[in-house]
Amino acid sequence: MHGLTRRIAVGAAVTMVVSGMSVLAAPVASAEPCGGLGGPGSSILGNFFGSSGSSGGGGSNPRGTQQPLAPIRSANTQSVGWVTGPVSANNTYDRFGISGTDLGISWDxxxxxxxxxxGDSFGNCSVSGQQWRNNLLLRSDDSNLADGITIPDAVPGNTSSGSVVTSDAPRYSRQIVPSLGLPEVEATTIPTAAIAIDGVQYLNYMSVQSWGAPGRWVTNFSAIAVSRDNGQTWATDPLTIRVNKGVTIPGVAQVNEANGRFQMNAYAKGRDGFLYQFGTPNGRFGAAFVARVKPADILDLTKYEYATGDPAAPWSTKVEDSKKVVQEPVSELSVAWNDYLQKYVMLYGDETQGSIVARTAVNPEGPWSGPTTLLGRGETVGGIYAPYIHPKSSGSDLYFTASRWSDYNVMLLKTNLDALKG
Structure with a gap:
């Protein structure tokens, strides 16, 4: 099948599987990044993330409780400063209506x-719902990261300004990818990776069905949303949906039990002309897998090839043939080629150790080096997670964003790549 006929048939199959999903009886409570004792559903602090993203507000400091960032230092890594939050240099509360947010996945x-x-973002902490949005977009022209990331003002209708806003709310960043916001159905939609190809933006996100114990959650699917106006508007391509329901429909690439290995993702442009997609299962305790595709075919799951770990046949068109390239636990990873090291660099969180680690490899499929700790448990006080490599990194300094639960905001850090040599 091709064209519209194939799209309708595949869409019907995907809809059938997603609408027929089993509902898991995970507890539902509330996230309180505005200053409560809990945190979002994946938080190491122990609460679950409810459908409203809020305990109701009222009486809280509207700006939240973010504090100035005390220096974070390890043997090879140090903090640069907050990127988001009321006390950041960008003052995202007054300028974008953001008191708390996480992730900060960056790409050129x-x-x-x-x-x-x-990811899930909050505004005025004193109102009901705390101005929760499932996801947001910010833009920056800053190439000097030594003093932080500067975000320009948002201008309604301006597709290169600091954020996506409307004329009726020019200081309030709009959500970019919709979500049903229904407990046990679709609680939220969270970006996990993004890349630009020929001026078109591609955002890989996960549809979260429900939150479970800390570091664990259930996804409905991952998918790619596409923007042709620099992130101003997005539309999900249904042919990119990877259903995560333990079901396989022969001949339908979107519905395969092994698609559960690619629910959270990272993109890296290969030096061989391929686009590499690194995937992990939902949650923070899975292994990493890798696929490759020609950039022009990013929206066609039938064109992806998967690393098998077999020297005689290293790539397969069958997702079920994919094998681990990094052992678990791998969470919220990012990967990029690094000119200084002449290797690929991978950053991710190790949930069992409470650390941020790095690995290197000559080829995307590995073999990957052993882990080097960038921030150990002692340096990640407050729960630092989700290290995403910044595309403007150069020389011996690797800049990356990371989030901290206790402040529920995003910071910029840098690490000395000499620690990764050899």
Whole structure:
């Protein structure tokens, strides 16, 4: 089948599987990044993330409780400063209606500008619902990261300004990818990776069905949303949906039990002309897998090839043939080629050790080096997670964003790559 006929048939199959999903009886409570004792559903602090993203507000400091960032230092890594939050240099509360957010996945838009995608975000902490949005986008033209990331003002209708806003709320960043916001159905939609190809933006996100114990959650699927106006508007391509329901429909690439290995993702442009997609299962305790595809075919799951670990046949068109390239636990990873090391660098969180680690490899499929700790448990006080490599990193300094639960905001850090040599 091709064209519209194939799209309708595949869409019907995907809809059938997703609508027929089993509902898991995970507890539902509330996240309180505005200053409560809990945290979002994946938080190491122990609460679950409810459908409203809030305990109701009222009486809280509208700006939240973020504090100035005390220096974070390890043997090879140090903090640069907050990127988001009321006390950040960007003052995202007054300028974008953001008191708390996480992730900050950054990528070059193909024209030298950096786009950053964020997860569940909050605004005025004193109102009901705390102005929760499932996801947001910020833009930056800053190429000097030594003093932090500067985000320009948002301008309604301006597709290169600091964020996506409307004329009726010019200081309030709009959500970019919709979500049903229904407990045990679709609680939220969270970006996990993004890349630009020929001036078009591609955002890989996960549809979260429900939150479970700390570091664990259930996804409905992962999918790719596409923007042709520099992140101003997005539309999900249904042919990119990877259903995560333990079901396989022969001949339908979107519905395969092994698609559970690619629910959270990272993109890296290969030096061989391929685009590499690194995947992990939902949650923070899975292994990492890798696929490759020609950039022009990013939206066609039938064109992906998967690393098998077999020297005689290293790539397969069958997702079920994919084998681990990094052993678990791998959470919220990012990967990029690094000119200084002449290797690929992978950053991720190790949930069992409470650390941020790095690995290197000559080829995306590995073998990958052993882990080097960038921030150990002692340096990640407050729960630092989700290290995403910044595309403007150069020389011996690798800059990356990371989030901290206790402040529920995003910071910029840098690490000395000499620690990864050898």
């Amino acid at each position: 838009n193909g024209a030298g500008q950096t786009l950053m995608a964020f």
